[in-house]
Amino acid sequence: MPTIDVVNLKKEKVGQVELSDAVFGVEVNEALLWESVRHYTASRRGGNAKTKVRREVAGSGKKLWRQKGTGRARMGSVRSPIWRHGGTSHGPVPRDYSYRLPKKMLVGALRSALSAKLRDGELVVVNEFTLADHKTKTVCGAFQTLEATGKVLVVDNSDSRNLQLGARNLPGVKVVASREVTTYDLLRYDRILVSEAAAKKLSEALA
Numbered sequence: 001m002p003t004i005d006v007v008n009l010k011k012e013k014v015g016q017v018e019l020s021d022a023v024f025g026v027e028v029n030e031a032l033l034w035e036s037v038r039h040y041t042a043s044r045r046g047g048n049a050k051t052k053v054r055r056e057v058a059g060s061g062k063k064l065w066r067q068k069g070t071g072r073a074r075m076g077s078v079r080s081p082i083w084r085h086g087g088t089s090h091g092p093v094p095r096d097y098s099y100r101l102p103k104k105m106l107v108g109a110l111r112s113a114l115s116a117k118l119r120d121g122e123l124v125v126v127n128e129f130t131l132a133d134h135k136t137k138t139v140c141g142a143f144q145t146l147e148a149t150g151k152v153l154v155v156d157n158s159d160s161r162n163l164q165l166g167a168r169n170l171p172g173v174k175v176v177a178s179r180e181v182t183t184y185d186l187l188r189y190d191r192i193l194v195s196e197a198a199a200k201k202l203s204e205a206l207a
Helices: 030-044 103-117 136-145 159-166 181-186 198-207
Strands: 005-008 012-020 121-127 152-155 173-176 191-195
Touching: 012 173, 012 198, 030 103, 030 181, 103 121, 103 181, 103 198, 121 198, 136 159, 152 181, 159 173, 191 198
Parallel strands: 005 121, 121 191, 152 173, 152 191
Antiparallel strands: 005 012
């Protein structure tokens, strides 16, 4: 089992925690990570693009000129797709881009992402996020002490109001509970700060 140091918000070692080898010590499957991220981004697509077909554009339905005898090509409607301001052929219509991915693949991708972050030294376990107040300056100072620079993902199950309010104005910082962690977020953020309770919960839930 991988063992990682537990620190407080002053970056002082206060203990150690044993993490599940089946969650934080697996071989990283890059193909599975790619598929999980593709599944996540597809579910976020709006799919609202829409063009009008010939029955939806404005214009008379009257035949423009008689079928024969004019020397011109036959034409039935001003709303034809080959005319300017006519309808669009085979244009986009509202659709749902999401698709189902087996649960085993989603869980496997989470394990790979967590193992990769631990392997690369980008995961820090904090005993608890106890803050004196909800000021952004306080949260920013704690992150600087922990050397959490760049994009930071905070995983905490305590529903700390001070943490939520203090971090919401920091660019590149996101606070989630352990049940809301996604492979996309784990790969997108540079540093992962996990509370000790959340780390144990992830070990139990994904094992």
